[in-house]
Amino acid sequence: MPDWFLTLTHWLALPEVGLSTVFVVAFVSATLLPMGSEPAVFALIKLNPDLFWPAILVATAGNTLGGAVSWLMGLGAHKALDRARGNATELRALRWLERFGPKACLLSWLPGVGDPLCAVAGWLKFPFWPCVAYMAIGKFARYVTMTAGLLWAFPGHLPA
Template identity: 55%
Template sequence: MQGLLTWLALPGVGLPALFVMSLLAATLLPVGSEPVLVGYLVAVPERFWMAIAVATLGNTLGGLVSYGMGAGAHGLFGRWRATRRRDMATLLHADPKPVLTPARARAERWVQRFGAPALLLAWAPVVGDPLCAVAGWLRLPFWQCVIYMAIGKFGRYLTIAWILAWTIAPT
């Protein structure tokens, strides 16, 4: 274990490894970045703020990947739906009109109620990653999403690092 911690502490390996793991952890892949952050901070405690910044940046960019996947899926679904509606309208000799389903109406009300601040929970296990994808699907404002995601993810990494520092601090 000490060998792994020493390897992660190398300036050329530690922070890039933390960045990559943080980015991957924020996508729908089942990986965690916390062990890498803790290992890095145990090995190199003087780089506390740099490690927090790198982990936050990587995790926020990973959340934006999920946001982009949601936005892209929304666009593809919209094009498929429009084509299907036009085909049905041609078949029925009718004018295609958008349909507001009850589920879509509820989603729109939810977005109006919570909006981008809901992404403060983007750090949360299980729901955080899909929340970023849903934000993209619902076309929440991009830069607001970035800010709220980054704040939430920074808070998580700061809390983890603070708990680590508090538990191993010399008495």
Template identity: 55%
Template sequence: MQDMLFFATDTVLAWLALPGVGLSAIFLVSTLAATLLPLGSEPILFAYVREVPDMYWPAILVATAGNTLGGVISYAMGRGARRGYEAWKARDGEMAGAAPTANDRDAGDRWHRYARSVLDRFGPPAMLLAWLPAIGDPLCAVAGWLRFAFWPSLVYMAIGKFVRYLTITGALVWLFPGGG
């Protein structure tokens, strides 16, 4: 069984090898990295850009598209979780003979209330921070939970992720010149 797992992992890594697959690997890894999986997409993007410098802009755009798609997946999961929670509370309230109250929907400690007030104040522009490590991925899910408007959230999310890839990849290319 362990040999089979090692073979499968080896096969997937070989399939994603650069520059053979290139942009599709960047898209896949960037999408997965924007979910709650602990994965970074910058190393594969930088490796590809060093190997194929002429593909700098397409690689940045593909990474941005993939990472934005991952953020949209997290957003949809947050929105779906909210619907499920509300349906569960409505069903639970009917069984107990009472409808859910505002306190039931907005329960939380002081930090929760503060974070929610900040996000409510900024709304979709808060999604510019969706690129931040450890904060960005859950932020996308919270935006769905709080029912931020989808299209503005998508635009701000994409802008933030684009600027991140542009800055990090540009800095890495500047610090470590060379390539194919």
């Protein structure tokens, strides 16, 4: 394995703090901030293969809670705009999303559109807990799939 890859993996995993780093990175990356948590999850697992499931679960929890915060921000934005305008706000471009309801949050794992989707779910006042449940399912599937794929693509063990 190239030295640069080992150095990058070690830096991304921040093994001194491990799972807590994965949680924070996953949480922040699920808000509307442009950031990806997959490199940190992969790096931690690559350095500590025995942490595969704990890292997946911690990343899923952090990313789902970040999605819940985005949902709350969307709801807050909707309420603030309603108060400022003096009436209910309805955006026609979002009507198609209303057809799917909370199940649309299964797509919260998609790059680029997934995180704003959580905010839109809040904006549309979709029920909070069903949205969070669907977010968790989608995000868990993403972490398992992406991490397993990366481990398949980079199968070698890192030297101690």
